[in-house]
Amino acid sequence: MRVGVAYYPEHWDEAYWELDAKKMQEIGVSIVRLAEFSWSRMEPEEDVFTFDWLDRAIDIMFRHGIEIVLGTPTSAPPNWFMEKYPDAYILDDRLQPRYEGIRGHRCVNSPSLAKRSVVIVEQMAQRYAVHPAIIGWQIDNEFELSLCNCPNCEREFREWAFKKFDSLEVLNNAWGTVVWSGEYSNWSQLHTPRGGKRQLNPAFQLDYHRFQNQSLAAYQQLQIEILRRHCPGKFVTHNMWEDPLAIDYYKLFEPLDFAGTDYYIASNPEQLPTSAYNGAYYLDQARGLKQQNFWIMETNSGFGNSCWGPARRTMPPGFLRAVMWQCISRGADVVMNYLWRGSMSGSEQLSSGIMGHANQPSTRRLVEYTQICGEINRLSDSLDGTTLNNDIEIFYSHEIHRALQIQPQIKDGLNYDKIQKFYHTAFNNLGVGTDVIHWNSNKLNSYKLIVAPYLFLMNHEMVYRLEGFVSAGGTLVLTNRSGIKDMNNNVSPTLAPGLLANIAGLTVEEWDAIGQDGQHQVMSRNGRIYKITDWADIIAPTSASPIAWYNNDYFAGRAAVTVNNLGKGKVYYIGANFELDYLIELFGQIVDDLKITRIPNLPNGVHASIRRKATKFYLFLINFTDERKTIVLEHACYSLFDGPIPMGPLNLPPFGVEILCEGTE
Missing domain, CATH: 3.40.50.880 (Class I glutamine amidotransferase (GATase) domain)
Structure with missing residues (x-):
C-alpha cells in the first residue's frame, strides 16, 4: 500500500522542487507521476530534445526517497506538431477540425501522430530505462474515442470493414443497408458516420465504434512495444477515466500489467456513493478489468472550479480520508492524488491541490492528508497481498x-x-x-x-x-x-x-x-x-x-x-x-x-467490503454520510486503528472509516 501524487515540475520555478520533494517525504508520499503533459517542454521543436529539466526533477525526487511513474506525453501534442502535421487533427461529423488548445486533440489513426509518438516515447524510454527512480510507465492520459471523420480514419475504416466482411454483399446483409436505399455498390461509398444524425444505420454505427476501439488499442500498442523493449522489469499501465465512456477497456488493458483508473467523486449529496451515482461501481469495474488489484492514478485532493465544470462544495472534514480508504477497500494497492500543488495558470488553474495555491504549510486538507498517508504507510504490512474474493x-x-x-x-x-x-x-x-x-x-x-x-x-x-x-x-x-x-x-x-x-x-x-x-x-x-x-x-x-x-x-x-x-x-x-x-x-x-456472505443490517450510506489474505480477512466500513452511523458487531473484533473493540454497537462518525479483523495484528 502506497500513496502518491501527480506533480508537474514544468509548471513551477525549480526552487519549489526541492521544497516539494522534502514535504512529500516528510508526510509519507512515496510516488509521483511526472511528464504526461509535457511534450512541448521535452521537444520544443521537431527533433530538438530538452530533457535536462526532467533529469533534475527526477533526481531531486529520488534523493528524497520518492519513486517515479513517467507518463508518455502523447495526449497533448505541441503546437509545432499540429501546425506541421495537420493530418493529426480530429475532424468532427461535419468535417470541421477540432483545433488545439486542449489535450486529446489528436486522431490516433494519423500516420504523423504515430511517427512522432514513436520518436518521443523512444527518446524517453532510452533515456530513463535504467534510472533507479523510475518504477513504471503510464501510457498517454485518459484515452477517449474521438470518433474522428478524417481521411485517415475513413481509409482505415474501409480496410477494417473489408477484413471483417470480405465483400460488400456480406456487409450490406449484415448491416441491413437495404433500408432507406443505403446499399453500397463500391467500397469508395463507405464513409465514416458523417452528419451527426442519430438515425444513421445503427449496425454501421456500432461497427464504427468497434473500429475506433481497435484503433485506440493499436495506437497504445505502438507505445507498449517501445517501453517493453527498452524498459524490461518496469510496469506499464494507463489511467482510464471513470466517467461512463463506452470504451473497450478490457481489451485496452489486456496487454498492460495492471489497471489504472482516475476516480473523482463529488461531495455534493446527489453524487455521493450512497446515491445512484455510486462511485464504488467504478472501483469494482476497475478491479474487474484484469480481475486483480489495481492502482488509482488520480483521485480527489480537493474541489474547486476548473475547465470541467462550475464550482462545487469543498470537501467536508474526513471526506478525503473516506475516499482514499474506499479506493483501497475495493482493491487499490496504490492511491495517487491529483494534484500536489494547485496550478497557477491554464485551464485547470482553479483545481484544488494538496498544497493549494498559497503554499500554506498547515491547511486542514494537508493535515488530513498527512494523517491518511501515515495510516496507509503504517498499515501497509498488514494489507499488502490482500485481495477481494466475491461471489x-x-x-x-x-x-x-x-x-x-x-x-x-x-x-x-x-x-x-x-x-x-x-x-x-x-x-x-x-x-x-x-x-x-x-x-x-x-x-x-x-x-x-x-x-x-x-x-x-x-x-x-x-x-x-x-x-x-x-x-x-x-x-x-x-x-x-x-x-x-x-x-x-x-x-x-x-x-x-x-x-x-x-x-x-x-x-x-x-x-x-x-x-x-x-x-x-x-x-x-x-x-x-x-x-x-x-x-x-x-x-x-x-x-x-x-x-x-x-x-x-x-x-x-x-x-x-x-x-x-x-x-x-x-x-x-x-x-x-x-x-x-x-x-x-x-x-x-x-x-x-445462496449463502453468500454479507454484512447484515448495514446502515444506509455505509459501505462495506472485505479484503482477504490466506485465512485472514479485513472488513472495511466507511460512512459516506455527514451523520453518525452505528453498526452492531456480533462479536469482538480488532481495529487496525484503535486496537480491540468489544461486541456491540460501533459508532462511525461522519465520513468515518474502520478496518476490522479477527484476533490481533
Missing part, C-alpha cells in the same frame, strides 16, 4: 453500452450506465461485494450469482455459456430489454428475450415504455407494493413462475418478475425498472438462499 458478478459490455447510446430506448431512461450502478447500489446496501466483469469473461463458473442488466445484444455463444452456468447450479438475473438484437445491432425476428427465452422460461408478449409518470406499481410475493418507472415487459411465462405482478393499468395481474428452474440453477427475469427497495428485497432473498 457475485455484474456483467458489463461496452458494445451494449454503445448500442443503447446509439438508439436510446426511451427519453431520460434505460441508461445502461445508470442501471448498472443502480443494481450495484442494491448489493452495496445489502453489504455484499460484487465484481464488475466483462460479459465475455471465461470465469463465469467461479461465481454463484451473475446479474446481467440489459443484455440488449445477444448471440448463441453467450446463450450457451449462460445456460451452462445455470445448469451447473448458478443463479442468473436477467432484465427487460434483453435479447432484443443480434451482435450486428439488428433486431432479432423473435419475441423478447429472443435467444434467452428458453433459459428465462418466458416470452415478452408486449411491452410498454411507461416513462416517469410514477403511477405504475408492482406487488411482490410478500404483498408489498413497489413503484416502477421507464419500462414494463408484459411477460408470458412458459416454464417460469411469477414472483411479482403488475398492480394497475391494462396489464394488472400479469407477471412482472419471474423465476425459472433450469438444471441445478435458477434464472430470474425482472421485467420493469423498480425502486431500490424492491431490488434490495429480491437480491437479499437470493443472496441468503
Whole structure:
C-alpha cells in the first residue's frame, strides 16, 4: 500500500522542487507521476530534445526517497506538431477540425501522430530505462474515442470493414443497408458516420465504434512495444477515466500489467456513493478489468472550479480520508492524488491541490492528508497481498453500452450506465461485494450469482455459456430489454428475450415504455407494493413462475418478475425498472438462499467490503454520510486503528472509516 501524487515540475520555478520533494517525504508520499503533459517542454521543436529539466526533477525526487511513474506525453501534442502535421487533427461529423488548445486533440489513426509518438516515447524510454527512480510507465492520459471523420480514419475504416466482411454483399446483409436505399455498390461509398444524425444505420454505427476501439488499442500498442523493449522489469499501465465512456477497456488493458483508473467523486449529496451515482461501481469495474488489484492514478485532493465544470462544495472534514480508504477497500494497492500543488495558470488553474495555491504549510486538507498517508504507510504490512474474493458478478459490455447510446430506448431512461450502478447500489446496501466483469469473461463458473442488466445484444455463444452456468447450479438475473438484437445491432425476428427465452422460461408478449409518470406499481410475493418507472415487459411465462405482478393499468395481474428452474440453477427475469427497495428485497432473498456472505443490517450510506489474505480477512466500513452511523458487531473484533473493540454497537462518525479483523495484528 502506497500513496502518491501527480506533480508537474514544468509548471513551477525549480526552487519549489526541492521544497516539494522534502514535504512529500516528510508526510509519507512515496510516488509521483511526472511528464504526461509535457511534450512541448521535452521537444520544443521537431527533433530538438530538452530533457535536462526532467533529469533534475527526477533526481531531486529520488534523493528524497520518492519513486517515479513517467507518463508518455502523447495526449497533448505541441503546437509545432499540429501546425506541421495537420493530418493529426480530429475532424468532427461535419468535417470541421477540432483545433488545439486542449489535450486529446489528436486522431490516433494519423500516420504523423504515430511517427512522432514513436520518436518521443523512444527518446524517453532510452533515456530513463535504467534510472533507479523510475518504477513504471503510464501510457498517454485518459484515452477517449474521438470518433474522428478524417481521411485517415475513413481509409482505415474501409480496410477494417473489408477484413471483417470480405465483400460488400456480406456487409450490406449484415448491416441491413437495404433500408432507406443505403446499399453500397463500391467500397469508395463507405464513409465514416458523417452528419451527426442519430438515425444513421445503427449496425454501421456500432461497427464504427468497434473500429475506433481497435484503433485506440493499436495506437497504445505502438507505445507498449517501445517501453517493453527498452524498459524490461518496469510496469506499464494507463489511467482510464471513470466517467461512463463506452470504451473497450478490457481489451485496452489486456496487454498492460495492471489497471489504472482516475476516480473523482463529488461531495455534493446527489453524487455521493450512497446515491445512484455510486462511485464504488467504478472501483469494482476497475478491479474487474484484469480481475486483480489495481492502482488509482488520480483521485480527489480537493474541489474547486476548473475547465470541467462550475464550482462545487469543498470537501467536508474526513471526506478525503473516506475516499482514499474506499479506493483501497475495493482493491487499490496504490492511491495517487491529483494534484500536489494547485496550478497557477491554464485551464485547470482553479483545481484544488494538496498544497493549494498559497503554499500554506498547515491547511486542514494537508493535515488530513498527512494523517491518511501515515495510516496507509503504517498499515501497509498488514494489507499488502490482500485481495477481494466475491461471489457475485455484474456483467458489463461496452458494445451494449454503445448500442443503447446509439438508439436510446426511451427519453431520460434505460441508461445502461445508470442501471448498472443502480443494481450495484442494491448489493452495496445489502453489504455484499460484487465484481464488475466483462460479459465475455471465461470465469463465469467461479461465481454463484451473475446479474446481467440489459443484455440488449445477444448471440448463441453467450446463450450457451449462460445456460451452462445455470445448469451447473448458478443463479442468473436477467432484465427487460434483453435479447432484443443480434451482435450486428439488428433486431432479432423473435419475441423478447429472443435467444434467452428458453433459459428465462418466458416470452415478452408486449411491452410498454411507461416513462416517469410514477403511477405504475408492482406487488411482490410478500404483498408489498413497489413503484416502477421507464419500462414494463408484459411477460408470458412458459416454464417460469411469477414472483411479482403488475398492480394497475391494462396489464394488472400479469407477471412482472419471474423465476425459472433450469438444471441445478435458477434464472430470474425482472421485467420493469423498480425502486431500490424492491431490488434490495429480491437480491437479499437470493443472496441468503445462496449463502453468500454479507454484512447484515448495514446502515444506509455505509459501505462495506472485505479484503482477504490466506485465512485472514479485513472488513472495511466507511460512512459516506455527514451523520453518525452505528453498526452492531456480533462479536469482538480488532481495529487496525484503535486496537480491540468489544461486541456491540460501533459508532462511525461522519465520513468515518474502520478496518476490522479477527484476533490481533
